[in-house]
């Protein structure tokens with residue numbers, strides 16, 4: 001490993017003890033930058049790595065709220081404004097009990113590079129809370145969101161920092177957050193959040209964008225490799241926003257999704273998953289995936305969500321959470337002759353899993369590239385808000401598709417240029433790093 005990278009990684013672990021997901025995300029990016037650092041010493045001379053791994057601002061705050069039983073609860077809120085070299089901070093909010101600094105920092109760090117790949121002028125950030133939305137009433141969710149925004153409002157703005165959804169934060173939560181922001185600021189600032197409702201500044205196709213974008217980039221890679229999607233059997237983990245719309249688009253293109261999951265378990269339906277039923281269970285009833293069997297008793301349910309990767313498939317689309325595919329899971333996928341893995345989730349493969357995937361020449365698209373369609377469409381939503389415009393579904397979808405094609409091509413050509421032909425991890429990391437690092441050099445020591 002390049003000395004400079006080694007030095008920075010050692011310091012990172014010392015300065016951020018225990019933040020293992022953050023270490024993992026940084027290590028993956030820095031390791032692929034070796035050819036860049038060797039060919040241009042200005043990044044080391046200007047301490048770009050030290051600066052890029054240090055968030056510009058970290059905000060941690062108390063979120064008190066009252067539950068339906070009248071009890072006062074306290075959660076912790078986070079917003080990590082990581083890098084604004086390319087534009088205002090941009091990235092989602094995650095509400096999940098596992099959220100702590102290490103998770104928010106890994107997500108914020110990834111977001112810098114993903115956002116750069118979209119070609120849109122957006123910096124990187126992430127936020128959230130250890131609040132668990134599961135089992136909470138609408139009133140409890142509203143009170144929590146209002147309390148969260150009461151503090152967050154002072155830190156965000158349409159030209160400063162623009163949050164959106166992630167795990168546990170969808171249209172309902174963005175609505176409550178937006179309502180409270182407007183009330184505090186007495187200002188209708190549509191571009192302060194993305195993922196809004198269509199009648200109050202949202203963009204058509206934002207709901208679908210991450211899942212559709214994942215399939216668009218996969219289709220572009222398949223076109224390049226002359227492989228057809230038609231007839232392929234697919235596993236999509238998760239059954240939230242990304243998973244549902246990845247399933248929708250890949251099914252539309254002729255593939256068959258045979259397994260999906262939630263955090264309690266997974267279902268297998270050899271006839272292909274009935275997506276309308278999944279939408280009803282997850283988007284309307286906010287229920288559990290095993291309810292699928294009430295209508296399809298011949299389908300199978302297993303109560304270990306991570307075992308979904310033992311199902312025989314051609315394509316694996318992890319769309320749930322970080323590190324959901326470990327070495328054992330990848331071995332199973334390889335045994336079952338998987339052709340390609342594309343990451344809808346952020347960092348769903350462990351480093352050992354990635355290594356084995358690459359060693360076996362499995363086609364692999366890392367999350368920074370593969371799931372960038374969501375934030376890219378958020379940037380399109382910001383553009384529409386700034387222009388007081390409303391584009392049609394087809395217009396937004398067309399732009400999304402083109403952005404995903406561009407990302408694939410940029411990652412592939414950059415990989416080849418730096419002697420890593422076919423390695424989209426290196427290609428995506430290097431292409432994104434060059435944009436951010438060069439902007440940082442232009443802007444001086446800030």
Ligand SMILES: NC(=O)C1=CN([C@@H]2O[C@H](COP(=O)(O)OP(=O)(O)OC[C@H]3O[C@@H](n4cnc5c(N)ncnc54)[C@H](OP(=O)(O)O)[C@@H]3O)[C@@H](O)[C@H]2O)C=CC1
Pocket residue numbers: 165166167168169170210237238239240241242243261262263264305319320321322344345346371372374375
């Ligand atoms: N929404 C977006 O636009 C984008 C999202 N992403 C990433 O995609 C992934 C999914 O996000 P999204 O679909 O928005 O989130 P949702 O909250 O809509 O759905 C998350 C899904 O993943 C499952 N899940 C969550 N945590 C775990 C866990 N620890 N183990 C197993 N399953 C789990 C959930 O199951 P359950 O219901 O049981 O909790 C649910 O089915 C995340 O990694 C997110 O960061 C990336 C880019 C953009």
Ligand SMILES: O=C(O)CCC(=O)C(=O)O
Pocket residue numbers: 090091092093111114162163164165166194346371372374375376378
């Ligand atoms: O739409 C956005 O701003 C952020 C989406 C997101 O959180 C992500 O890309 O991981």
